[in-house]
Amino acid sequence: MYDLIHDISVRPEPFSRYTAKELWTRPFLSRQMLEFHLNQETDLASRRIEEIDNAVRWIDGQLDLLGKSLCDLGCGPGLYTQRFAALGAKVTGIDFSSYALDYARDHSDQSISYIHADYLADTLPSGFDVITLIYTDLCVLSPNQRVKLLGRMQEMLNPEGHIVIDVAGTGLLKSRQEVTFIEDRLMGGFWAAGHYVGIQKSFIYEEQRLALDRYIIVEASETWQIYNWFQHYTPQMIEAELLKAGFTVTSIVGDLTGAPLTADGDLIGVIACTM
Numbered sequence: 001m002y003d004l005i006h007d008i009s010v011r012p013e014p015f016s017r018y019t020a021k022e023l024w025t026r027p028f029l030s031r032q033m034l035e036f037h038l039n040q041e042t043d044l045a046s047r048r049i050e051e052i053d054n055a056v057r058w059i060d061g062q063l064d065l066l067g068k069s070l071c072d073l074g075c076g077p078g079l080y081t082q083r084f085a086a087l088g089a090k091v092t093g094i095d096f097s098s099y100a101l102d103y104a105r106d107h108s109d110q111s112i113s114y115i116h117a118d119y120l121a122d123t124l125p126s127g128f129d130v131i132t133l134i135y136t137d138l139c140v141l142s143p144n145q146r147v148k149l150l151g152r153m154q155e156m157l158n159p160e161g162h163i164v165i166d167v168a169g170t171g172l173l174k175s176r177q178e179v180t181f182i183e184d185r186l187m188g189g190f191w192a193a194g195h196y197v198g199i200q201k202s203f204i205y206e207e208q209r210l211a212l213d214r215y216i217i218v219e220a221s222e223t224w225q226i227y228n229w230f231q232h233y234t235p236q237m238i239e240a241e242l243l244k245a246g247f248t249v250t251s252i253v254g255d256l257t258g259a260p261l262t263a264d265g266d267l268i269g270v271i272a273c274t275m
């Protein structure tokens, strides 16, 4: 007991654990996440449909998707893939949640190819003109994982291919606080079907512009944890990171609907090209 409570009380080393797979693929959670993806009342897992439509329209205006070969990494239930395909792109969606992919397959055009894979670890297809990674998914990765993923994207792209990503801006970090909650059925039963106690410890690492929401879920049968790291970027930081990975930024905006970029905004949308 001492060891567990002590461990919970201590600030973890940045990116000391990666639990995204558990968050998205634990059976109860993947069902919850699908509901949140589709729920128009919340932006927890995906943005609302109107925003997705606006983003797809903006991306198409920038890259002219007709006839392009496009891969959506972390495609979830296919909210973007369906729309990219409707604009005439040849679309592949990749995700490690089979629950989300089943939904995507059931609700998509047959022409879309869905692949169940971990984009950090599994063999990935290549020959794409465009790769999308949408909903700040780069931000949950450690610096080493980001280098790895951006390198993999380079290998997946055709010459002069483009990536489309969005990342959290520093404005979002300002709205965060360090908190500790211990609650019966924390977040209204989000984490498990039956009885549990949820502990949330949130940390801010100012110097690294990093935040962590750590959740410890104590059920009668087991205790398990989720670490949600979240890297926040200035426009200069994301440009430098992409340049180091061999990309040239061609558009940098306030979000993927093309909103104007502000120095301290909540979001940054980026299109970058292989050099």
Ligand SMILES: C[S@@+](CC[C@H](N)C(=O)[O-])C[C@H]1O[C@@H](n2cnc3c(N)ncnc32)[C@H](O)[C@@H]1O
Binding pocket: 020, 024, 037, 045, 046, 047, 073, 074, 075, 076, 077, 079, 080, 094, 095, 096, 097, 100, 117, 118, 119, 120, 133, 134, 135, 137
């Ligand atoms: C925040 S959701 C965004 C989904 C989609 N891009 C959207 O905006 O509707 C993140 C998605 O990425 C998937 N994912 C996260 N890490 C992954 C990884 N390493 N490999 C494959 N899929 C991953 C999750 O299963 C989840 O469906």
